[in-house]
Amino acid sequence: MHASTDFGPNADDVAAIWNLRETLLAQNWPDSETIGSILGLTANAHAESKATSDRGNEDTPMFGVWAGRDRGGYRYPPFQFLKSGLVHPQLLELMEALARQPGLHPRYDKSGWERAFWLYQPRKRLSVQALELRAAKLKEVQENPERFATLANDARTPAEVFSDDCLAVIDLANEDADQLTCDVSVLGGGA
Template identity: 30%
Template sequence: MRGNRVLLGVWSATRGRFLYPDFQFNDDGQLVPEVSVLLRILPADADADADDAGWRRAFWLYSPHALLDGRAPSSIFALDPLKVLEVATAEFNVSSDEGW
């Protein structure tokens, strides 16, 4: 699932394994369906190396964001995944011609 961008795993070198951020799961432990959409939007270019795997996306997800009133996307994903998808799309799916 991680390789197919359905589930975010973050490589922990000290533990020698991937960790799976909790925002991806509902209260029943089921994967939130919008996670795969979010992972297709978030850039993963720096995540190709096993030592960096997942960290760029994790930092974005757990950092305060101005378009979310200073809240981290991960903190509101369970409540409003569509809002997080909207913010991610606004930030990462910008056309290279948009500034012209």
């Protein structure tokens, strides 16, 4: 009997990935033209944003995913925009934290979809209860455990939480990167 060493995605994994991609695109994220008109850029907002990022300009670059030419080119998940339409000032810090994970670095995730999947994957660590417990002092929890026990414990996506608690999302991205670094070191892949 031959043991399989193929760790690649199987057909069900690929179908689930495409299903999530289609679900996200069905939310009708704005395209470059729409974003450009909001921010006062040309129709090619993604190229202008990338050029800004490449120059090291202080302006915050936008995060986009490639949806294909037939779907308007780049699409921009709305989590990164403030109610005013401007790009969230902490977006760059989040993108830098995500880039610490090899598979989420823009050099390898050219289409942006791996980062989008990370951003739209529900995480228990971002539940209302988890965030409140993390922010509370031990004494607060000990004196009023009922308050924390009644808080919602439903997993939420980083994209869902970013506008209200961007630092929790950035911390999660950094913790994921640290865990990957630790795993590589344990496996003998580290320096």
